[in-house]
Each structure stands twice: as structure tokens, then as C-alpha cells.
Amino acid sequence: MINFRLILLVFFLFITGCAQQIPKSTTPDDNWRQQLATISHFSAEGKMAFISPQKRQSANFVWQQQNKDYELDLNTFIGTNVLRLQKQGEQVLLEVDDEHYQDSNAQQLVYRLSGWLLPLTEPQSWLLGQLESDAQMDELKRVRSAHWLSPDQRRWQIRYEQFEAINGVWLPTRITLVHESLRVKLLINQWQVQ
Numbered sequence: 001m002i003n004f005r006l007i008l009l010v011f012f013l014f015i016t017g018c019a020q021q022i023p024k025s026t027t028p029d030d031n032w033r034q035q036l037a038t039i040s041h042f043s044a045e046g047k048m049a050f051i052s053p054q055k056r057q058s059a060n061f062v063w064q065q066q067n068k069d070y071e072l073d074l075n076t077f078i079g080t081n082v083l084r085l086q087k088q089g090e091q092v093l094l095e096v097d098d099e100h101y102q103d104s105n106a107q108q109l110v111y112r113l114s115g116w117l118l119p120l121t122e123p124q125s126w127l128l129g130q131l132e133s134d135a136q137m138d139e140l141k142r143v144r145s146a147h148w149l150s151p152d153q154r155r156w157q158i159r160y161e162q163f164e165a166i167n168g169v170w171l172p173t174r175i176t177l178v179h180e181s182l183r184v185k186l187l188i189n190q191w192q193v194q
Contacts, residue, residue: 032169033141036130039169039193040067044127046173046188048074050116053181057116061186065124072120083114107152117182121151126158129172142170154179166191 028035042065049058059074059082069089074082084095085106092106096113103109106120125131126148135146142163148156162174171191177184 028165028168028170036128036169036171039128040124041065041194042124042128043190043192044188045190046186048187049183049185051183051185063123063127065127068122068124070123083110085110085120087120105152107150117154117179118184119148119150119154119156119177119179126156126177127172127175129160129163129170129175131158140170164191167193169193 044063046061047058048061049056059076062073064071070087072085076082086093087106090104092103092109094101094109094113101109101113107118110120111117119126129143131143131146131148135143138144143160145159148158150156157178159176160172161176163170164173173188175186
């Protein structure tokens with residue numbers, strides 16, 4: 001009798017396991033690059049590290065982009081806000097330590113007040129992996145590495161180390177930006193694309 005119950009239990013467990021659906025692959029279509037080029041509203045969350053010969057710093061970040069306007073929040077690992085940057089039109093607002101600053105150049109403002117050099121002019125092109133000129137692509141047409149010249153003439157080497165399929169397009173989840181002796185590493189653990 002015990003053997004019959006054991007066989008019955010194993011049978012029901014097997015049937016239950018077979019009834020579960022396996023999620024379908026979200027591999028993008030062949031035209032995913034055209035879809036990527038149309039993305040203008042998105043948000044990305046993750047971790048950012050600044051590595052230079054003098055020091056290493058890291059923060060959690062939340063990036064929200066709507067067309068050419070964006071908001072960047074950098075927070076410590078315990079949730080304390082390090083800085084909040086908002087770009088609206090030609091105006092840039094920066095909040096650091098409850099102090100407010102304004103400028104027309106986000107990159108220069110952040111560098112002047114925090115010492116962090118970030119490519120903040122037209123960031124959606126490198127953040128989404130939309131770079132095509134001077135880029136090395138993989139077999140799926142994803143950018144693996146590219147050079148990007150920021151409007152202030154700083155040359156950045158950008159490496160895309162990992163991607164995830166989100167809403168039918170490949171989006172980067174690990175990015176390394178290098179300018180001279182500075183490395184900026186981004187680990188993106190959440191994308192939301194509209």
C-alpha cells in the first residue's frame with residue numbers, strides 16, 4: 001500500500017511539473033535596431049562605479065529620460081542622495097548637499113561640484129547602445145565597443161559587455177566607459193522602455 005501511494009505521489013508531481021509553462025524567448029526580431037533608434041522615453045536603474053588612480057567611488061543610480069530631457073539620481077548604498085541632476089531644455093539643475101546649482105552644461109557642472117567626469121551631453125546615444133559609427137558589432141548587430149567624442153571634445157572608449165532583450169530590443173546591462181585614466185562602470189539591473 002505504501003509503495004502504491006509513493007508511486008501515485010511521484011506521478012502527480014511529474015504531471016504538475018509538466019503542466020507549468022516555460023516562458024517564451026524574448027529574442028528581438030531582425031529589425032530591432034530600427035526599434036532601438038525610436039526609443040526616446042526610458043528609465044534605467046543600477047550601480048555606477050568611478051575608478052581612477054587616485055580613488056574609487058560607487059553609487060546606485062536611477063536615470064529617467066524623456067526625449068532630450070533627463071533626470072539622474074545618485075544615491076549611496078544606504079539610500080542617501082548624493083546628487084540629483086535634472087536637464088530641462090537648455091537648463092541644467094543640480095542638487096548636492098541641499099544646495100542648488102544651475103548651468104547650461106551638465107557635464108561641466110557635475111565635474112566642478114563633485115569631481116565626477118560623466119558624459120552627460122546626449123547620453124541616450126551611448127547609454128542605449130545606439131552608437132554605430134566607429135563601432136564594432138557582434139553577430140546580432142549589438143555594439144560591443146565604440147569610440148564616442150563628447151561635445152566638449154573628450155574621447156571615450158565604450159565597451160558593452162552584456163545585453164538583455166527588453167521589449168523586443170537588445171539593451172546593455174554592463175557598460176564600461178574609459179577616458180584617459182578614468183573608468184566608469186555601469187551595471188544596469190532594470191530597464192523600462194516606452
